[in-house]
Amino acid sequence: MQWLKLKFPFIYLICTVTAAAWANLERDPNGYLTYCPCLGRFGNQADHFLGSLAFAKGLNRTLILPPWVEYRKGEMRSRQVPFNTYFDVDPLKDYHRVILMSDFMWHLADDIWPESERVSFCYIVRQLKRTIKNVRQTQPNNEIKSVFVASDANHMIGELNAALSRMGISVHRLPEDDPYLELAILGQSNQFIGNCISSYSAFVKRERDSNGFPS
CATH class of the missing domain: 3.40.50.11340 (Rossmann fold)
Incomplete structure (x- = not known):
């Protein structure tokens, strides 16, 4: 019991100091x-x-x-x-x-x-728009009409379609995930935007570099 009597004031002190610190977090x-x-x-x-x-x-x-x-x-x-x-x-x-x-x-x-x-801004959408605009300006005969997305999680099809609809571009994915087919499509596409920390993207990037394709 003596230990408890000594402990409680210490706990109270910690709580008091912590509460005071939180009170200082003003908007x-x-x-x-x-x-x-x-x-x-x-x-x-x-x-x-x-x-x-x-x-x-x-x-x-x-x-x-x-x-x-x-x-x-x-x-x-x-x-x-x-x-x-x-x-x-x-x-x-x-x-x-x-x-x-x-x-x-x-x-x-x-x-x-x-x-x-809560709404977050994803830089990849802006980067995608910039790439499309650059291709249209520099390669007028290479008109982009659709975008293909490969992912092991959220493909963001709805968000990307909404973002690119005003550019006349539709966004697609495979009905079922097939990493080998997706790898082939990404390796041969006209343009490629990958995730810099993804080993899968790294495979695509190496293949495209060997063929002289832009990424």
Whole structure:
């Protein structure tokens, strides 16, 4: 019982300090900005972070710091490592306002960014549009009418059709996934946009490089 008497004040102290820290997380009236650290490994993610930090400062918005994404040998899934595992956050605040994504999601997101209103922007759609426009300008005889998508998860057919409909382009996939047939189609297509961390995309890229095809 004596141990319990000593322990309870310590627990109360931790709870009090934690609650006070949460109370200091006030809403930024200028808004927030974050980024997806999924385009590459640590070097690319660090470069992405630096660019986003400068962008957030330019917009005068608080930067939400997402976890680092680690791809470890022998593991099928990536690991989400909190930003402050490797770097102190407080020195960044001398340059501009930042907040850990975990703090933002736990203590601010429900009011600022309710789940029903959450929409993400996927860069691949903009990159796809840019590639199509470039082909139409440089290769007028190579008119693009359709886009083929290969994926082991979400093909985003509805989203891509909606994004490209104004360009007169339809988006398609195989009725059933067939990685060998998809590999052949992607290897011989006029243009190819791949995922830079995908070994499957790497196979396609090597084949296209050997044939002198653009990627």
